Amino acid sequence: MSVYSASVTAPVNIATLKYWGKRDKELNLPTNSSISVTLSQKDLRTLTTASASSTFKQDELYLNGKLESLESARTQACLGDLRKLRSELESQDDKLEKLSQFKLRIVSENNFPTAAGLASSAAGFAALVYAIAKLYELPQDMSELSKIARKGSGSACRSLFGGFVAWEMGDLENGQDSKAVEVAPVEHWPTLKAAILVVSDDKKDTPSTSGMQATVKTSDLFQHRIKEVVPQRFDEMKQSILNKDFNKFGELTMRDSNSFHAVCLDSYPPIFYLNDTSKKIIKLIHKLNETEGEIIAAYTFDAGPNAVIYYDEANEAKVLGLIHTYFNQVDGWSKADTSKLSKLEIEGTDPEIYKGVSRIILTEIGQGPQITTESLQI
Amino acid sequence: MSVYSASVTAPVNIATLKYWGKRDKELNLPTNSSISVTLSQKDLRTLTTASASSTFKQDELYLNGKLESLESARTQACLGDLRKLRSELESQDDKLEKLSQFKLRIVSENNFPTAAGLASSAAGFAALVYAIAKLYELPQDMSELSKIARKGSGSACRSLFGGFVAWEMGDLENGQDSKAVEVAPVEHWPTLKAAILVVSDDKKDTPSTSGMQATVKTSDLFQHRIKEVVPQRFDEMKQSILNKDFNKFGELTMRDSNSFHAVCLDSYPPIFYLNDTSKKIIKLIHKLNETEGEIIAAYTFDAGPNAVIYYDEANEAKVLGLIHTYFNQVDGWSKADTSKLSKLEIEGTDPEIYKGVSRIILTEIGQGPQITTESLQI
Numbered sequence: 001m002s003v004y005s006a007s008v009t010a011p012v013n014i015a016t017l018k019y020w021g022k023r024d025k026e027l028n029l030p031t032n033s034s035i036s037v038t039l040s041q042k043d044l045r046t047l048t049t050a051s052a053s054s055t056f057k058q059d060e061l062y063l064n065g066k067l068e069s070l071e072s073a074r075t076q077a078c079l080g081d082l083r084k085l086r087s088e089l090e091s092q093d094d095k096l097e098k099l100s101q102f103k104l105r106i107v108s109e110n111n112f113p114t115a116a117g118l119a120s121s122a123a124g125f126a127a128l129v130y131a132i133a134k135l136y137e138l139p140q141d142m143s144e145l146s147k148i149a150r151k152g153s154g155s156a157c158r159s160l161f162g163g164f165v166a167w168e169m170g171d172l173e174n175g176q177d178s179k180a181v182e183v184a185p186v187e188h189w190p191t192l193k194a195a196i197l198v199v200s201d202d203k204k205d206t207p208s209t210s211g212m213q214a215t216v217k218t219s220d221l222f223q224h225r226i227k228e229v230v231p232q233r234f235d236e237m238k239q240s241i242l243n244k245d246f247n248k249f250g251e252l253t254m255r256d257s258n259s260f261h262a263v264c265l266d267s268y269p270p271i272f273y274l275n276d277t278s279k280k281i282i283k284l285i286h287k288l289n290e291t292e293g294e295i296i297a298a299y300t301f302d303a304g305p306n307a308v309i310y311y312d313e314a315n316e317a318k319v320l321g322l323i324h325t326y327f328n329q330v331d332g333w334s335k336a337d338t339s340k341l342s343k344l345e346i347e348g349t350d351p352e353i354y355k356g357v358s359r360i361i362l363t364e365i366g367q368g369p370q371i372t373t374e375s376l377q378i
Numbered sequence: 379m380s381v382y383s384a385s386v387t388a389p390v391n392i393a394t395l396k397y398w399g400k401r402d403k404e405l406n407l408p409t410n411s412s413i414s415v416t417l418s419q420k421d422l423r424t425l426t427t428a429s430a431s432s433t434f435k436q437d438e439l440y441l442n443g444k445l446e447s448l449e450s451a452r453t454q455a456c457l458g459d460l461r462k463l464r465s466e467l468e469s470q471d472d473k474l475e476k477l478s479q480f481k482l483r484i485v486s487e488n489n490f491p492t493a494a495g496l497a498s499s500a501a502g503f504a505a506l507v508y509a510i511a512k513l514y515e516l517p518q519d520m521s522e523l524s525k526i527a528r529k530g531s532g533s534a535c536r537s538l539f540g541g542f543v544a545w546e547m548g549d550l551e552n553g554q555d556s557k558a559v560e561v562a563p564v565e566h567w568p569t570l571k572a573a574i575l576v577v578s579d580d581k582k583d584t585p586s587t588s589g590m591q592a593t594v595k596t597s598d599l600f601q602h603r604i605k606e607v608v609p610q611r612f613d614e615m616k617q618s619i620l621n622k623d624f625n626k627f628g629e630l631t632m633r634d635s636n637s638f639h640a641v642c643l644d645s646y647p648p649i650f651y652l653n654d655t656s657k658k659i660i661k662l663i664h665k666l667n668e669t670e671g672e673i674i675a676a677y678t679f680d681a682g683p684n685a686v687i688y689y690d691e692a693n694e695a696k697v698l699g700l701i702h703t704y705f706n707q708v709d710g711w712s713k714a715d716t717s718k719l720s721k722l723e724i725e726g727t728d729p730e731i732y733k734g735v736s737r738i739i740l741t742e743i744g745q746g747p748q749i750t751t752e753s754l755q756i
Contacts, residue, residue: 202728220633221640224602255598255646262599262644268629269664270636276654286647350580 005051006134007375010127011156012044016253018260021216028154029177031231034167036158040366048108048127049376050135078150107376126159127150130369140168146180153358164241172362184318191313196361199305206304250298257300277356278305287346341362383429384512386751387503390422391536394631396638399594405553406532410608412545414536418744426486426505427754428513434481453530464514485754503530504537508747524558540746542619569691573738577683586681596646628676635678655734656683665724710738
């Protein structure tokens with residue numbers, strides 16, 4: 001039997017200008033443009049092998065070793081789009097194997113624990129779409145593929161690029177102009193680093209899709225955010241990235257995280273993602289920046305209590321030094337040379353703050369999806 | 379020696395449409411109108427005796443038995459205004475004692491522990507202004523006096539009335555139209571009750587004056603709140619009070635509390651007043667209302683983690699029943715007939731939620747300032 005296959009990896013991305021709100025739920029069209037930083041696949045990535053064979057009986061998806069449903073409308077939308085593109089190729093070239101008619105087997109694994117609470121759907125859908133695109137030998141570029149990944153999970157479209165990425169919201173009803181584009185590649189600012197503080201939480205967060213819908217529908221402040229605040233911030237943040245101006249980039253990142261959580265709180269009933277530990281981390285970062293007299297570290301929080309702290313390598317001794325001072329008891333320091341870190345204490349910080357954090361992930365800006373020789377078998 | 383004196387009591391008020399933002403810091407002129415409920419003086423009140431005598435050597439203020447400074451610009455603004463009004467009277471009537479030239483002794487006590495963390499400045503300044511106005515036999519009505527109390531502490535102006543009170547922001551630069559007015563007296567809706575859950579907190583909150591200034595200056599969402607959201611809500615809330623429509627009144631109250639905390643979070647650096655216990659209380663109330671299919675309880679939070687829960691007496695068995703179910707270990711139940719309360723459990727509620735609450739105060743809507751025969755001596 002012949003089996004055709006392609007294996008790829010795709011990265012996680014963490015937004016610095018947040019996506020929150022859909023104008024079209026089926027197509028995952030957003031109410032505002034967003035910006036993200038792609039994180040290094042050395043630390044966080046999804047590896048996906050997509051195979052097609054005339055002998056396969058049905059489409060199958062294995063996630064981290066477990067058979068998962070492919071039935072969701074979102075996954076079906078991605079598979080449908082990719083098969084359609086392949087079938088167009090096949091209709092133009094008789095010599096091509098009719099892969100579009102074969103069933104697919106998709107095997108996918110993350111190199112980080114799902115329990116970390118990091119949104120893995122972005123990397124997951126980016127890897128799925130890119131793997132099948134490679135299997136099908138599609139000629140479409142990353143922005144084109146990002147529109148397909150977007151239908152799987154909105155933020156997945158940004159994981160098709162490395163470095164700094166913008167998701168342009170677009171105007172069209174069919175979503176054909178709602179796509180990811182590169183703002184700047186890794187090489188533009190390779191010294192940008194990130195420390196992820198995985199915050200323990202006993203409660204179940206509001207899922208982001210239903211949270212967004214609630215905010216769009218009920219928050220009085222939300223319309224102002226998407227119409228006035230974000231469009232201006234989008235231009236300013238792109239400029240700060242092009243200028244490698246961490247001071248500005250960091251401020252805009254922190255402001256936008258707060259603005260996003262503010263419209264969550266303004267929803268009815270209110271949605272809370274930050275907990276008391278998240279708030280203590282926010283205060284710690286502001287105090288560090290005050291002490292330094294400039295912004296050398298910037299927090300951002302997605303739809304959960306985990307903190308992502310961005311900083312430039314030039315300030316690593318201080319930023320990681322502060323984090324190490326308060327969180328050295330927590331797992332995740334093995335890759336750092338902690339002897340080079342400064343011991344930094346901030347007055348008034350709860351010495352037991354580490355109890356709210358279960359793990360630290362030290363990482364940095366990274367590349368977009370890659371083709372790999374490593375493959376996954378079931 | 380002759381001593382002239384007057385003793386009054388003044389109530390606490392808790393805003394249902396929040397005052398947050400000053401357009402003039404010296405005159406305490408707000409950026410938006412607000413609405414509050416005056417709470418019963420049986421449970422929460424300030425008692426103030428104001429005396430004047432030619433034998434007094436200096437103005438003196440005793441708060442809860444301790445000599446306090448009268449030097450603050452705010453207190454001086456109140457004393458100056460009151461003395462000016464008295465002196466106008468004296469200039470028109472030679473027979474009047476020249477009290478405006480005598481030094482003042484003000485003795486003031488709260489009937490609730492300051493440690494409860496309830497903003498006592500509203501009741502305090504209302505009592506101070508009303509006591510001196512009575513001592514001086516001023517003819518000004520409560521709205522006129524509210525402008526003087528406002529200079530002491532913005533929200534104090536609302537404590538000059540009982541029942542439901544609006545603070546109309548006014549337009550004039552000199553503040554002469556920024557005053558409290560009655561929306562409806564206690565008798566209009568005498569069955570409105572309030573349970574205050576005093577939430578323990580280890581951190582020091584951002585003082586409201588500096589918090590407001592930060593929000594006005596740095597929040598991108600704030601302008602939308604004061605220009606679009608509050609003006610419409612102000613009219614709707616007044617109407618809901620006139621209609622005794624708890625469903626509407628409660629929803630607007632909760633939405634406005636959330637909107638206020640949202641613009642605090644949108645400030646830079648962000649300001650947090652709600653803690654994890656506050657958030658659990660918010661969820662509990664929303665779940666109660668969902669279970670009931672209508673709004674029978676409404677939370678509101680000022681610049682701190684304490685919850686004030688409004689409800690109508692008709693729903694006391696349920697609302698206090700729920701609170702008693704989860705907080706019966708906490709001090710403050712002695713005045714309630716707990717045998718009449720329903721035991722109400724809400725799935726998913728943290729059974730240790732009571733640990734975050736130090737005291738319950740059961741109270742109700744109440745009257746404005748009163749002249750009293752009880753007086754305080756030092």
